[in-house]
Amino acid sequence: MSVIFYLSIGILSIILLVLFDYVNNFQFYKDGDKLPGPKAYPIIGNAHFFLGMDVIAAHEKLLEIAEEYASPFRGWLGNQLFIIIHEPDQMKTILTSPKSMGKASLYRLLRPWLGNALLLAPVPMWRVHRKLIQPAFSLQILRKFVHIFDKHSKSMVKKMEEELDGGEFEVRSYLVPFSLNVALEASMGLSETFDPKMYAEFGVCVDRVFELIMQRGFRPWLHPDKIFNLTKMSNDFYRSIKGMHRISHTIIAKKKNEFEKHGEVKKDKIKNQREGFLELLLDLQDKQKFSDQQICDEVNFMVMAAYDTVSVGLQFALLMLAHHPDVQEKVYQELKHIYGDVIPENVLITIDDLREMRYTERMIQESMRLFPPVAFVLRKVEEDLDVGGYTMPKGCTAFCSIAKIHRDEKYWPDPLKFDPDRFLPEEVAKRNPYCYLPFSGGPRNCIGSLHAIMEMKTALARILLKFIIRKKHIEPIKNIRQKAEIISHPLKPIKIEIVRRLPKT
Numbered sequence: 343m344s345v346i347f348y349l350s351i352g353i354l355s356i357i358l359l360v361l362f363d364y365v366n367n368f369q370f371y372k373d374g375d376k377l378p379g380p381k382a383y384p385i386i387g388n389a390h391f392f393l394g395m396d397v398i399a400a401h402e403k404l405l406e407i408a409e410e411y412a413s414p415f416r417g418w419l420g421n422q423l424f425i426i427i428h429e430p431d432q433m434k435t436i437l438t439s440p441k442s443m444g445k446a447s448l449y450r451l452l453r454p455w456l457g458n459a460l461l462l463a464p465v466p467m468w469r470v471h472r473k474l475i476q477p478a479f480s481l482q483i484l485r486k487f488v489h490i491f492d493k494h495s496k497s498m499v500k501k502m503e504e505e506l507d508g509g510e511f512e513v514r515s516y517l518v519p520f521s522l523n524v525a526l527e528a529s530m531g532l533s534e535t536f537d538p539k540m541y542a543e544f545g546v547c548v549d550r551v552f553e554l555i556m557q558r559g560f561r562p563w564l565h566p567d568k569i570f571n572l573t574k575m576s577n578d579f580y581r582s583i584k585g586m587h588r589i590s591h592t593i594i595a596k597k598k599n600e601f602e603k604h605g606e607v608k609k610d611k612i613k614n615q616r617e618g619f620l621e622l623l624l625d626l627q628d629k630q631k632f633s634d635q636q637i638c639d640e641v642n643f644m645v646m647a648a649y650d651t652v653s654v655g656l657q658f659a660l661l662m663l664a665h666h667p668d669v670q671e672k673v674y675q676e677l678k679h680i681y682g683d684v685i686p687e688n689v690l691i692t693i694d695d696l697r698e699m700r701y702t703e704r705m706i707q708e709s710m711r712l713f714p715p716v717a718f719v720l721r722k723v724e725e726d727l728d729v730g731g732y733t734m735p736k737g738c739t740a741f742c743s744i745a746k747i748h749r750d751e752k753y754w755p756d757p758l759k760f761d762p763d764r765f766l767p768e769e770v771a772k773r774n775p776y777c778y779l780p781f782s783g784g785p786r787n788c789i790g791s792l793h794a795i796m797e798m799k800t801a802l803a804r805i806l807l808k809f810i811i812r813k814k815h816i817e818p819i820k821n822i823r824q825k826a827e828i829i830s831h832p833l834k835p836i837k838i839e840i841v842r843r844l845p846k847t
């Protein structure tokens with residue numbers, strides 16, 4: 343009897359709360375429902391679509407729905423309104439309008455990990471910080487990083503030699519330490535390599551947190567912290583975050599130690615020689631522009647942003663090279679043109695060489711079109727915004743589907759064909775630039791895009807100068823799936839085989 347009584351009270355309270363919310367936000371619900379979209383039900387909205395699905399299936403379901411509805415269309419997760427955008431001009435409006443410059447409330451789920459890092463910072467703080475941080479990404483600084491990209495590419499290739507003629511192996515196990523080493527030396531200014539156990543721990547924590555955040559994201563009833571904190575998932579979530587924070591504290595402590603050990607004179611000398619990201623942050627802290635906590639937040643984000651995206655981009659690029667020997671040969675011919683027939687070990691890759699690797703760059707761009715390391719970005723609409731003939735009401739979330747737009751045959755004829763020449767300058771000139779957004783667009787785009795492209799070119803050049811990449815079983819592109827996470831890792835580990843490249847006589 344008492345159970346039924348409490349249950350009835352519970353249900354009644356939920357109904358009253360929903361009614362209260364509906365009356366209070368009547369205009370929001372009315373405007374939201376003017377947009378086309380699948381039938382939504384009270385309380386759950388469209389959440390039933392995703393019930394019982396893992397996040398990969400849920401994201402694929404979303405892309406399937408996007409085939410049915412023109413952009414923009416709406417979906418409700420509980421009382422949260424998502425407006426899905428997959429049309430270039432609309433994408434431009436969202437990514438450039440001051441009305442949608444803020445990050446979606448859903449990114450709040452990342453806050454225990456990343457605090458107010460650039461990615462999540464409220465707009466006024468983001469404006470100030472982005473301007474302060476920008477100098478660490480200038481061409482002048484990047485020029486100094488090329489030897490770091492090259493040094494770690496060479497040592498990765500050396501380690502890969504163990505796999506020569508040994509059948510297929512997982513590329514991730516080489517690419518993750520490579521990109522993490524580059525991130526630590528270039529962005530964090532740490533020259534020592536780290537204990538491999540640390541990479542393993544960091545990688546496991548990042549993967550777990552991404553997975554848990556997405557699981558929570560698609561389940562609106564887990565969004566309130568009070569409910570989430572009661573679940574088993576939350577223990578796992580906070581434990582993984584603690585693991586990552588421990589590593590970033592070690593990084594900051596090492597850099598501070600290095601500065602202190604060398605005293606003021608040496609500190610200034612290091613800064614003048616190379617002002618990477620963490621060096622710049624510590625300098626800004628001296629000038630009272632960044633607090634301890636803000637430095638931790640930025641380091642937490644930057645290490646992840648710099649290594650995981652690049653590693654995912656490279657994994658897919660190597661897979662595409664293995665699938666397309668003709669493209670691989672063209673990349674090699676380009677390298678041969680730069681370095682001649684025999685490439686001595688001690689020849690360094692320079693920024694001018696990277697500029698000449700135009701076909702290699704097109705290959706990377708095409709690979710990121712088909713497999714964008716970041717498949718979607720979210721923005722919070724902070725004032726009513728007109729998009730595609732509809733009003734996106736204040737308070738909704740814009741879901742910009744990069745994955746959908748990258749494979750839309752309206753903009754990419756024969757979209758599943760791997761063709762680097764889509765990125766020939768004359769082809770690019772014909773397209774709306776908002777058709778291709780691996781680094782997002784507008785003022786909140788990726789600050790590290792040039793860094794990423796240069797790093798990827800260097801790594802691929804070193805690999806292809808030494809090895810021919812192969813794969814026994816070629817899977818159709820439509821069967822190669824990505825996880826639906828903040829960074830879209832391959833669903834199945836990417837495996838390739840390598841044989842030594844012998845200069846042709």
Ligand code: HEM
Nearest residue numbers: 460461647648651652655715716719781782788789790794
């Ligand atoms: C292939 C590699 C990479 C890809 C695909 C990528 C993609 C992206 C995307 C899509 C965003 C925008 C997110 C949004 O609009 O909400 C972003 C932001 C950002 N990325 Fe990257 N990224 C890559 C590499 C890097 C690297 C190497 C760094 C640093 C060295 C970096 C640092 C950042 C930072 C700091 C932001 C936040 C910018 C802001 O909010 O102002 N990224 N990245």
